[in-house]
Amino acid sequence: MRLLIAIFLAATPIRAAEPHPVYETDHFPELPVPAVTPSDRIDEAVFTHLAELGIAKAHPCSDAVFLRRAYLAVIGTLPRDDEAIDFLASTDENKREGLVEHLLQRPEYGDFWAMKWGDLLRVKAEFPIKLWPNAVQAYHKWIHDSVRSNKLFHHFVQELLVSSGSNFREGQVNFYRAMPDRSPGGIASTVALTFMGERAEKWPPRKLEAMAGFFANVSYKATAEWKEEIVFFDPLGDKDLLHKRAIFPDGTPVTLDPGREDPRAVFAGWLLRPENPYFSRVITNRVWSWLMGRGIVHEPDDFRTDNPPSNPALLAVLESEFIASRCDVRHLFRAILNSRTFALSSIPEQDTPEAAAQFAHYPLRRLEAEVFIDAINQITGTAEEYSSPIPEPFTFIPEEVRAIALADGSITSSFLELFGRPPRDTGLEAERSRTNSAQQRLHLLNSSHIQKKIAASPLVADAAGGADLKATAEPVYLTLLSRYPTPEEIATLKAHVRNSQSSGKSLATDLVWALINQPEFYHNH
């Protein structure tokens, strides 16, 4: 086997192209055979499969690209200029691993991944989910704490599945409230989507009915406090005796006795076994798709027999890493982020859909709406005003709260809507849009919203004071693109100065505007 891999690796077509001077490097630590670290095992699975398929992989990305990619993918935040300068100057051989470790501990990690989970767990105050603001805060806080403390994933799901209590006090019970359809079948289909990555509407109806039996004793009651609701297990709540017909989704029969045990706990006991194929591979595939821009099973919430993984061996590696770490999501992050695969350039050697599906290069991904506006605010030193319209009087959110940290999906802005923030109605990953449109371009190119931010930016003032063009351009490039300008870019700027007679503040404004409008700025690449 070892020999076979070596042959395949050697058979990979050799690239004719030289590495791109800005975005690529030719330095790439050899992949040891056999693989040593979890990251090595991931790369082995990816590269072997690429070789088998005769697909050439991209060059490794440059340090500047890696820095920016890791920041945006792990904490949804742009590196500051000083962070870029330090990282680029560092001669530490392990600086990329060091950066990954640093990012996994940053407070923004909690914000960003609580946002991501907020989409899937439908954290919003208003229609059609209607959690109500206090409950949103409790739910978000529970998610945020769980993410920050790296709660083991099976504990995370267990708590969501079997909790009872007040929506204002036990945040996680809002899982059972954050669904438009609270019937046993509605709950079962939400559970299937969220944790099993399957769409119950594609199931035979009998399968969903059989799963509904586990959720037939979930009940809700109001209290004297306005909008408070208790989610609880009611042994007598299953009026239609659905539990008598309960069968696990894999076809295993079960006998439920709601008088003795909460059927939700029986279901959780079945689901949350690491070796359960409905469990580990779904979350590992999700994490992979979040970091790599595409699932091995694609879409990551559409597992079914006729939608096979693009690389089964890779999925198996991730699954076994996850199980070996006892469901440690951060361990999985680390393994993927330190892989050579994550660090491939986004300039494809072979630009085919197949190469993309096999992770032969890193995809271009338009920044999430929240990440995008936060990045613009960070570089221009400005802020947005967010407010919650219910209950009246409106609740205003402090200026320093970033969009990725907003708890409530109902709190929004026209920018967030325009750039595809998900409505959080269904829990589907595809609710979030990352496409580019002319209306978005119009906003970025020419709206007063963006123009005012640029005008107010201290960066413009700084850059305007530069002694020469290079001194003007460098802080802007480092702040926006986390890299130094190239000689060609300086020459383009020089030509602009010649043609437009632009100088000082107006030149700096033009440059900041031009870089905000570069695909390099608003895509993770």
Place this chain on the structure above:
Amino acid sequence: MNPPIHHPDTALARDTARIASALGGAPQSRREALRRTLFGSAGLLLMEPFVIRGADQPIPAGGAAAKSVIQIWLWGGPCHIDTFDPKPEAGREYSGALDAPIETNVSGVRIGQLLPELAKQADKYSLIRSMTHGNNGHETAAYLVQTGRSSERDVFPGLGAVVSYFKGYDAGYEGLIPPYVVLTQPQGRFSEAGFLGPRYKPYATGGNPAAATFEVEGIVAPGISEQHQRERRNLLAGLNTLGSALPGDATIKTVLDSERQAYELILGDAGKLFDLKQEPDAVRDRYGRNTFGQSCLMARRLVEKGVPYVTVNYQGWDTHKQHFQIMNRKLPELDAGLAALLEDLDGRGLLSSTVVWCCGEFGRTPKVDNESPWNGGRHHFGKVFSCLIAGGGFKGGQVVGSSDAKGEEVVDRPVYPADLIGSIYGQIGIPSDSPLPHPQGNPTCVVPKEEEGVPTAGLLKELV
């Protein structure tokens, strides 16, 4: 209408088609893709860049009379008895100083005394004096009037979004200007695209059409000359280092395409539509040199170019205090702008294909509140209000329904929001049972069915 232009530049025509689809912000539909494959750019060659269906083209199949809708939204809730349902006989406790309504050019129909220009146009519109829904909260009532529903769990789309869904990009609309335009500020969360999603949200112009330069959000930037725009565009292209490194990349291609489309509006002819200086001074004066008047003029220019839905959001009607002072200021603005719009549309042969409806989320308490701190104010009143409706095949000179002597109760022929909305859909060729794509897949029609518990008293058959 101008004769069709045979455009020599195929690439430009193709761009036009892409702009149309990309301004919607979502991938093109299969139907759109199919149509484009079938007709390619050859079909587009026959079209003027942003005219879709000219006024002289036959009514589309299905017999729809209307091609466009202009919604004049009196945001805050105008008082019905001071405008279209005067009650001088109720005494000054009710009518306040506005107790001398005037005759219109339709015999027997009187309207408020501050609306003399509209009085001369009464043969062009009809008045519904029995609008009712009973809700007195701004947002809920605005949602009710514009969606016809009071649903608790789902957010339904408003009229504009529904028209955009059925008559916009998915239905072959090719305009550079988005199919649903709001002048100038959007109403926000309860009155827009609902579950249809952002593709059907309105394009809100921002800016002020009555200002020296109408700074249309994204299209006309303050303080940047055209020359400077062109220089910036060159700089932008010159600095696209990543784009040059990825020549075949599909994402980069989309970026560059959308950029070209955006520049068509920023620097090309399409954006000039918003330049009101192209209108003769006399026309601009007739509409009134204020934000509302010039918005009405802009609305005419938009429907003239085939935009299916235009909303003019006219703020400032929530008059709990200083009601009569505010009416003295606002009603003449409303009078001039709306009357000029009706007359102008009619003069250009556009009124027969354009529905104009004017209404707020509710009426106001007919009895004046003279207590402190209101000192002559009127409050929210969802039980009775009025709506003006004209054009697009709706009869003029009619009065539908009535309220009692004090304007406090509907006496006959109640008209619920769903009835009004359904009637407008009917005129623009969207049958009441046209399905909406409900997010949970529940069968849902544009006009709510009786079993949904939505009150209805039937479509406005008397007006068509």
